[in-house]
Amino acid sequence: MTDYGTERLPGLPEAVTICEVGPRDGLQNESTPVPADVKVEFIERLADAGHTVIETTSMVHPRWVPQLADAEEVLRRLDRRPAVRYPVLVPNLRGLQRALDLGVTDIAVFASATESFAKTNLNRTVAESLEMFAPVITQARETGLQVRGYVSMCWGDPWEGAVPAPQVVDVATKLISLGCTELSLGDTIGVATPGRVVALLNALTAASVPIGSIAVHFHDTYGQGLANALAALQHGVTTVDTSAGGLGGCPYANSATGNLATEDILWQLEGLGIRTGLNLTKLVETSSWLAGHLGRESPSSVVRALRKS
Amino acid sequence: MTDYGTERLPGLPEAVTICEVGPRDGLQNESTPVPADVKVEFIERLADAGHTVIETTSMVHPRWVPQLADAEEVLRRLDRRPAVRYPVLVPNLRGLQRALDLGVTDIAVFASATESFAKTNLNRTVAESLEMFAPVITQARETGLQVRGYVSMCWGDPWEGAVPAPQVVDVATKLISLGCTELSLGDTIGVATPGRVVALLNALTAASVPIGSIAVHFHDTYGQGLANALAALQHGVTTVDTSAGGLGGCPYANSATGNLATEDILWQLEGLGIRTGLNLTKLVETSSWLAGHLGRESPSSVVRALRKS
Structure with a gap:
């Protein structure tokens, strides 16, 4: 790969942790498992x-997510x-028990900031979904697990x-109160802009x-x-969720495009001299190999450009 | 179009001028005129x-750019x-005269920061190309024209x-010395990252x-x-070059993707409350209509997402 130089920008972190969500968030949106x-x-x-962080699968019942029925x-x-x-x-206590039986040490719960999505995705109000998660988070923490709360x-x-x-x-502060060790703020339909991102971060730290x-x-x-x-x-912020090759996409968003691609942000972070521990090549x-299995090209700009070069 | 809110970010301009380069920079890369x-x-x-700024066509000889042979x-x-x-x-004095005869009031010259690209694109050294542009810029300014210098x-x-x-x-300071009223800094193969962008801006203002x-x-x-x-x-910076629907792309870059799409930056600027005077719908x-003529979908994420919604 050609080296196009590195230049730091003041105010940015020295290192960023990428949470790779492709195997779960990405593959659960594939029409063919x-x-x-x-x-x-x-x-x-x-x-x-x-x-170093790979969201692996889901303990949601296979009836709802057949793509990840092979979790165990x-x-x-x-x-x-x-x-x-x-x-x-992990959606509930039953899922937590299955995860614990498999030696899992990190779980995530999936909450919604809006009633509409809570109803559509979880068939519950936001409050009911938090009630469902409460004992899961408590028991997970008591067992020594890390618990990520998606919003x-x-x-x-x-x-x-x-x-x-x-x-x-x-919702975010309730998840923290319940014991979540990390929050992941999801722009599930991809409509955010930088000012609104910063405003929410400021509201949360306030x-x-x-x-x-x-x-x-x-x-x-x-x-x-x-x-x-x-x-x-x-x-x-020093943790960013991405998916290999831009896998995934919300089934309720009118577009085939999915998560921010790991390769696309890695190009930026390498240019900024920010450490991630990742190897772009x-x-x-890997994304090209997986694209072969999925039968379609990766939507990642970096994957496309580097494959052609 | 759904409104997803506006939030300003400190330090950003109140208004941005978009220079639309689709008709020239975009369409000159189409294989079929x-x-x-x-x-x-x-x-x-x-x-x-x-x-309010639309780069319209090119006075480069039709032998080199047959796609714009219909400039007049x-x-x-x-x-x-x-x-x-x-x-x-405008590449030379002959092109300038043709432009003046057609009542053009704004021209652009196309320089390169590197010897390799100057040789490939202009068949000249960087110094020779600046010598070629010098009388063009002088005469254009004497006639009252605005002159943009691409680098x-x-x-x-x-x-x-x-x-x-x-x-x-x-190269940039030489173009300014020759009389250019504006510079356009091109990331022709799309490899820049934010720290390197800022470093160049700082070097230029210094x-x-x-x-x-x-x-x-x-x-x-x-x-x-x-x-x-x-x-x-x-x-x-308050002027950004973009192309409708992301038209264009450097023939020497190994990718089909082209200029930053006007619609994609407009989504961001509207979310940031920055005025452009543009109507996204x-x-x-327009980009969807043109995509029909070109026989392929626009690469712009915003065009794709809004067409589906």
């Missing part, structure tokens, strides 16, 4: 490329490495339009949520992901 | 959508509006890799180039265009 052996190889390749097989077959965290999405639709919602920051702060506990999770539906991530990094190879 | 009547309607639609026909047929500037690319390959070059800022400053005379021209080959534009706006309609 990906075989378990491909998933296992995908996750092993991501670890080989330097990832994947977890059993994975050669989990001590230096890598493999968080698993989806943090800036916009397809039914409600712009989501006011106080509404997100309310409500005593530590900036170090906040991850950002941008979708690239409107091409805004990377600029929003830059604005978040400029305001103290290996990631591009 | 677009008919003159489509070009004329395209430019009229861009003006209807609020554009397009200019004659256009109903040029007093509030809109229609810059035209291509400002951050990276496919043959030379990273381009050092002093090399760009050298060399007494007024920030108000600098436009940025990003390509989205590696998905970096919008984040780089944000960094430039944060450092005082009309632009998306």
